[in-house]
Amino acid sequence: MLPPQQRPGPPAREYPFQIDPFQQTAINALEAGHNVLVAAHTSAGKTVVAEYAFAMGLRDRYRVVYTSPLKALSNQKYRELSQEFGDVGLMTGDVTINPGATCLVMTTEILRSMLYRGAEVVREVGLLVYDEVHYLRDAERGVVWEESIILAPKGCRMAFLSATIPNSAEFAGWVAATHGSPVHVVYTEYRPTPLQHYLFPAGAEGLFMVVDERGVFRDDNFQAAVAALQDSTAAAATAKGSGAGGKGKGQAKTGPGSDIFRLVLMVMARGYDPFIVFSFSKRECEGLALSLAGLDLNSADEAALVEGVFRNAVDVLSEEDQRLPQIGALLPMLKRGIGVHHSGLLPILKELVELLFQPGRLLRVDGCPPQPERPLPSLGRYTPPQQPADGDADADAVDGDAAAAAAGCGGAGPEVLSRVDSSVWAVLVNFEKAGKHKQQQRQQQGKLSASSAGDASDDDPGPGARGAAAAAGPRFVMDVLVNVDAKTLPGGAGGSGSHSSSSRGQLPTLLPPGAPGSVAVVLSLPLEHLACLSAVRLKALKDLRSAGARQAGLAAAAEVLARYAAATGSTGSSSSGQPPLLDPQQDMQLSGKEVGRLVSRLEALEGRLAGHALWASKALLPGLVALQHKQGLAAAARAAKKELKAAQGLVLADELKARLRVLRRLGYLDGEGLVTAKGRLAAELASGHDELVLSELLLGGAFAELSPDQLVALCSCFVWSEKSSGSKK
Known part of the structure; x- marks a missing residue:
């Protein structure tokens, strides 16, 4: 299905810049009332599609719901969209703001709960925007996306925003089959934000770029990093064996000698801040932040400004809540430009860290558990070495989170969407x-x-694989007088030979007129068995029921062919010596621009075929037979x-x-x-x-x-x- 054309008239929203082709294609699909899946890297401009969806809802007066997997992302999108449109609400498990707004931002779990209850808000939804839909592959939370898509209101359009995924067509086909409406797949490989991968060997010195911004793997740097790690490990083992103080160089887990401390100093010196340190547990997240206690990244004025913002934020809490250890421990870190962000924090503290971490703000280093497509913008991200959990499934989860964290700066890498059976x-x-x-x-x-009725395949596999279609009979059939081997007829040599059909069996062997053991018959052939039709008509052939009439008809046809061949030889013409072919315009009196266009295309195609080296090759016909056989096997495999x-x-x-x-x-x-x-x-x-x-x-x-x-x-x-x-x- 081709993408729809641009909607006539003024758009629902205009931008001060020229939007990219993939954005325009997605917008055209939404305007046409279709679903759309946009797969692109981070910073490629997927948010433009969500903004246009909100503008459509305000223009056409229906409700639009934007969902995301993270509360932090929902909070950020609410702040951005409320500044643009005004009539925007927020619904998460922590806070609810303006729930009656035309445009709502919420987590996917909230949407599923509303769909379960049949809430009035859901009945008014005309468009659903699923951000980070690649979260469908998550073993624990993926079922939330699956259920919310299945339970979506009938007739509601859906826009899916995702990182680049290899099986986007498969996902779109599932959604189309579930809701009975087309889903357009808009895909772009362009990455506006260059992504570089560095290795920091534990206990060693320096950073090693292993993948550059073009995606090229730097094997020399990787080998250098491995060698540095081996040297550091050997030095630590030697120091431990000689009793020289336990840990080797750079192996201190806390304080100025720790890896994280030296790495943050190096990152700040190179200007890669703001910087995110991912951790796989909340306890270690806070432990890494505490290990940077001797590091102060803010000036005195910046620290005072952070304290003012913090005091204003926590003033809404009661005095008893303000004395919580969590609040008292976070302020000293924030003043030094270091923060933590995980699910164990109070909602107001998480939002405060998100605000301070925005570009141009006062938070340089943030520690958090890894999340796919982390909304916080950063120039660098670091994932410390982890011990995989017990069991293969947990180990795979650690690997998947690490991959998502590593790709978060510029968009998650290709991920296969798979629905989780719950x-x-x-x-x-x-x-x-x-x-x-x-x-x-x-x-x-x-x-x-x-x-069971015989529809074994949605695709037409070609003449060699139409068993189900042949059972019901071919669509177009023509009776043809031919000379065949009597032994290959369905009735054998003893048959009458007056009329036969090849629609339910193999085509009999064709022989020249007068060949020994041959018989003239009238075959009912599907059109795909005919190479071409001649414009010459033999009017004397009226009744072919008798064997003599059929033999006379073959003799007349042979005479016509002989005359054309003789005329070509006597005149020295360059024609092929064959009768003229049936012309659809002159002989069949077909007219119209479409007919002329098709005839011109057919003649051009025939000219290209005649000029090809294989056209006169003896291997062409066996190759075509083998191709038809292959298509038949492929169709049988699809049916199975x-x-x-x-x-x-x-x-x-x-x-x-x-x-x-x-x-x-x-x-x-x-x-x-x-x-x-x-x-x-x-x-x-x-x-x-x-x-x-x-x-x-x-x-x-x-x-x-x-x-x-x-x-x-x-x-x-x-x-x-x-x-x-x-x-x-």
Whole structure:
């Protein structure tokens, strides 16, 4: 499907600069009422699409919702968009501002919760903007994006903004199949912000660029970094063996001798600030910040200004809250130009750190857990060495977070989007509330019915692979008088030979007129078996039911061919000695500009084919036969994959029925499949995999006699995760 043209009339929003082609293409798709997926690097201009979507909502008077995976990103986008449009609201788990606004900014979890409840706001949404949609691949939170996309209101347009992904067409196809509306994929590889990768060997000196801004791997620098790391490790082992003080050079974990301390000094000296240090735990994040206690990056005036901003921000808190250790410990770090940012901070402190970290502000170094597409702008990012958690899955998560952190300056690298199959019971109950699984079940049954009817492939594989189409008969058929080998006819040599069909079998072997063992027959051939049609007509051939009439017809045709060949030889003409071909304009009296254009294109194509070296090659026909056979095998493979997918759907359907039986027996669904009050309670719980257990405990009164301390201890069992063996004690 071609991208739509630009909408006539004035645009919903004008920009003081010339927008890029990919931005204009995405805007045209939204104006045409289609969905769009924009895959581009950070700073390439994806936000322009979101801003235009807000402008469309204000112009056409419908609600627009912008979602993001992070509260920090939602806060930043709210500040930016509210300055541009005014009528903007914010809804996160921490704060709610102007929830009745035309344009709303929220986290994806908030949107899913509103879709589950069928909130009035959702019914008024005309356009959904999903930022950082590549978060769909996240093993834990990816299901949130999947559910919110599936439960999106019918007729609502969607704009997906993402980093560059290799399977964008597959994702767009899933969305199109789910909602029955086209999804345009807008993709650009242009990276406005150059990205460089450096290695800092632990305990060594200096930075080593291993990937430059053109994406070229610098093997010499990498080998130098490895050698420096080996030398540092050997020196540390020698010092430890000789008892010369334990840790070798540069191996101090805290203080001025630590790696992080020396790295920050080097980064500041080179002018790479502001600078982000990623850490994989909140405890280590704060520990790294404390290790920079002897480093002061702000002047006295800047420190005083930071303290004034901090005091104004925390004044909204009560006196008791202002005495929290977290608030008292953060101010001294902020005054020195160092901050921390993680989920354990108070919302107001996280927003304060975000504001101070903006360009031109007073925060030079920020420590935070890694997040894909981190919104905080920085010139440099550093991820310290980590011990992977126990188990392969945790180790993969560490690697994925490290890759996302490393790519955050200029956009995450290519990531494959994969929808996560969730076994959460609350998901099933919520889908029962929305009735979505019944709709998808009907769609799946329709697809299976279509598949069993013989629709094995959506693509036409060519003449060599049309088994299903041949069963129903070819679309266009022509009767042709030919001379064939009698043994290759469907009826064999004993058949009458008056009429045969090749639509359900192999084409009989063609022979020259008068060849031994041949017979004249009338074959019903599909048009794809005919190379061309002649303009010469034999009017004497009227009844070909008898064998003599068919032989006479072949003799007349041979006579015509002989006369054209003789005329060419006697006149010395350069023609091929063949009868003239049927001309659509002169012989068939077809007229119109479109016919003339097609004839001209056909003649040009035939001229190019005739001039090709393979046109007169003897290997052309066997090659075409092999190509048709290959296309047939490819079509058979596609049909087999489609049948396999349908079979897998049947297996999942059986599992779905079993789960629904469990929910009915436990009272979460009634006999008619409607969600009960008990089911609505389970639907609002999101513990991961224990919704039914928590619901049974709540309704069974297990929490009634427990003290607050006991309640916290019991609830913590449902959110517990094992620490890695290499974590700090």
